[in-house]
Amino acid sequence: MPGTAVHWVVPPEESSSAASDATPSVVIGAIPARYASSRLSGKPLRPLAGRPLIEHVYRRATEAARVDRIVVLTDDDRVADAVREFGGTVQMTPVECASGTDRIAWAARDWPTDAAVINIQGDEPLIDPTAIDRIAAHLCESPADPMVTLATAADPEDAENPDVVKVVVDRQGYALYFSRSAIPYPRSPQDATASRHIGIYGYQMAALRRLAELEPTPLERSESLEQLRALENGISIRVLLTDHAWAGVDTMEDLARVETLLTRGGSATSE
Numbered sequence: 430m431p432g433t434a435v436h437w438v439v440p441p442e443e444s445s446s447a448a449s450d451a452t453p454s455v456v457i458g459a460i461p462a463r464y465a466s467s468r469l470s471g472k473p474l475r476p477l478a479g480r481p482l483i484e485h486v487y488r489r490a491t492e493a494a495r496v497d498r499i500v501v502l503t504d505d506d507r508v509a510d511a512v513r514e515f516g517g518t519v520q521m522t523p524v525e526c527a528s529g530t531d532r533i534a535w536a537a538r539d540w541p542t543d544a545a546v547i548n549i550q551g552d553e554p555l556i557d558p559t560a561i562d563r564i565a566a567h568l569c570e571s572p573a574d575p576m577v578t579l580a581t582a583a584d585p586e587d588a589e590n591p592d593v594v595k596v597v598v599d600r601q602g603y604a605l606y607f608s609r610s611a612i613p614y615p616r617s618p619q620d621a622t623a624s625r626h627i628g629i630y631g632y633q634m635a636a637l638r639r640l641a642e643l644e645p646t647p648l649e650r651s652e653s654l655e656q657l658r659a660l661e662n663g664i665s666i667r668v669l670l671t672d673h674a675w676a677g678v679d680t681m682e683d684l685a686r687v688e689t690l691l692t693r694g695g696s697a698t699s700e
Contacts, residue, residue: 485554
């Protein structure tokens with residue numbers, strides 16, 4: 430993730446806590462959608478099975494039963510117009526927002542202070558709505574957890590692939606570390622293994638605001654992983670295990686592969 434923070438946030442809370450014991454009043458699914466992707470320009474509007482990619486993501490997200498509202502956050506009028514055209518909800522955010530977290534934090538200034546927020550990646554048209562629901566349920570049932578994410582079993586070839594983020598957890602299921610490298614070192618490989626991280630995040634509102642106020646950290650810059658900013662500042666991340674991941678889109682090859690999956694399995698969206 431980018432190494433520059435943009436402070437589009439409210440003033441710090443009086444309490445240093447990043448979560449509370451109060452059940453969130455509402456769960457909002459936020460889909461950051463940046464037009465100027467470095468690897469695939471115009472990614473949100475790339476056609477996929479007859480619809481723009483962002484529409485697939487949005488429609489899949491609206492199938493989640495535990496989320497009260499879905500909103501696309503963008504800095505580009507072309508993306509906003511496309512979302513409005515298919516009937517979705519969109520909110521404009523500044524182009525200066527350096528990351529999806531910054532974009533969500535800026536938009537969340539006007540959201541309820543006791544809301545929970547789920548960061549849904551805008552390039553995952555096959556995202557599983559039940560996975561979104563699992564994040565939402567955990568945020569509501571465990572309000573003392575400031576952040577929550579997902580992981581699944583890693584394949585052997587994932588260990589040395591820097592595009593696959595690995596996570597190791599403690600005995601309570603909280604993240605110890607995320608890395609693009611192979612972790613842990615396999616001196617005794619049968620004793621411990623890493624899981625493959627799935628890039629969906631749930632935040633209690635206080636945690637989201639605190640995270641966006643923090644400066645990039647050394648480990649975050651080294652690995653280019655924004656979630657390490659949370660760990661380096663003592664914000665715990667609960668990791669829930671799931672049976673499978675889903676394909677995302679970073680390149681034209683990914684787009685073609687996902688279109689094939691959609692064609693084989695029928696529409697990935699609800700009518």
